Amino acid sequence: MGLFLSLERSLALMLISLIAACTLSDCYDPLDPNGNITVTFDINQWIPEGYVARVTIQNYYQYRHVDKPGWKLGWTWAKNETILSMAGAFATKQGNCSSFKFQTPPHSCEKSPVIADLMPDALSENKPDGCCHGGLLAAWAINPSKSFSSFEMTIGNLVTNPNVQAPINLTLMAPGPGYTCDLIEDTDPSVYSDIGGKRQLQAYRTWKSTCTYSSFVANQAPICCVSLSTFYNPKITSCPTCSCGCREADKNTVSCIREGYSEPESDSFDNNDIVQCTDHMCPVRIHWHIMTNYVTHWKVKLTISNYNYERNYSNWNVLIQHPGFSQSTTAYSFNSTMLPSFGFSDEVALFWGIEYYNDELLYAEEDKVGAVSTQILLRKDLDSFTLRNGWALPRRIYFNGEDCQMPLPDTFPMLPNVSSSLKPTNPVFLLCIYLTFKRLFT
Helix, strand or coil: CHHHHHHHHHHHHHHHHHHHHHHHHCCCCCCCCCCCEEEEEEEEEEECCEEEEEEEEEECCCCCCECCCCCEEEEECCCCCEEEEEECEEECCCCCCCCCCCCCCCCECCCCCEEEECCCCCCHHHCCCCCCCCCCECCCCCCHHHCEEEEEEEEECCCCHHHCCCCEEEEEECCCCCEEECCCEEECCCEEEECCCCEEEECCEEEEEEEEECHHHHCCCCCEEEEEEECCEEEEECCCCCECECCCCCCCCCEEEEECCCCCCCCCCCCEEEEECCCCCCCEEEEEEEEEECCCEEEEEEEEEECECCCCEECCEEEEEEHHHHCCEEECCCEEEEECCCCCCCEEEEEECCCCCCCEECCCECCECEEEEEEEEEECCCCCCCCHHHCCCCCEEEECCEECECCCHHHCCCCCCHHHHCCCCCHHHHHHHHHHHHHHCC
16 A cells, blocks of 8 residues: 555656646747647659758748757768768768768768758859758748748668668757757658649658757746836836846946856857846846827837847847737837737737848847837727736737746736825815806806
């Protein structure tokens, strides 16, 4: 009996640990449950002792994009495959190709190659369709036409084609860690259109893998927080203290080194952010201010501030969950679109910058921060609209796909208590009003 109770207790602790890990990792995003990055290998041609393949990296995340310095894709060959040539991308290491003595050296002889994207200014003869974006992938909901990247490679050093096997151990850096990829498996062959869509071509063989992101796997500290204010309450609800870490003990320090996340040694990413010292220590702060309450509409000002001293945010986006987005919404200085709410009562809106105007959130300088802002006009649903109990404040905010630290609801700016604010009217003041009106109308 004691053994049974001990086993039951152990299972319960394991279950609690799994639930806690899932919460910490944000392993399932209810606002984007189908988001992923899919990697597809299409074999389109057989050659002696090998094949020609096209690899496509497709970003299906609604609001998570791949920013600078871009993606890196790696895998391990199942046999003795060699990359003879590539177009649209390159292997970061050639490896030991000494066994190929009397022929053109292969592009890469690495057992576990790492592939990076070419820049847009690459030579035209090395640029197949869909390549060369510098490793950048746009979010699916913002720009589907720029949400994928493709490259071609010729694979050799195989004896017979029927024994071709898919690569294993797929890894994706986009640009940092955090992505976990499934096994690369056989799937239905891809179908392409040709001759203006009048003819269909089919790959000989197709392999696919799906990669999903977790901030817990990335070991990344939070990067953003939310502050709130309203026209009807002088109190400003600041970002929670230590939202993204705690500031240095010296309060007079202007800049702080904020520890980011641990990167593999093979990557050259900076592990630290140099940010302006604040109580919240977040590289990015998002401020929601309720400006005006009209008869049929209400207006909000949304401001995004960058506290980094050395980093700009290109092609940034902000996702906001709020009940007011169920009505028509107009953003004056940002692009915007509504996303599916997947059963939530609160609607979800996505905002991003206007190209060549404010799509880059600039870094901070000295005691100033880089910022972009817009006013948002929302139509009222008179059956549900209210300023009471924080209804007009956002429920959840993401910046570039990362969940921002929200203030606790009991700190939200509330409507003033009208009854307690009423004071007895001064009798002298009433007498003055009476005498004024008597003189005017007699």
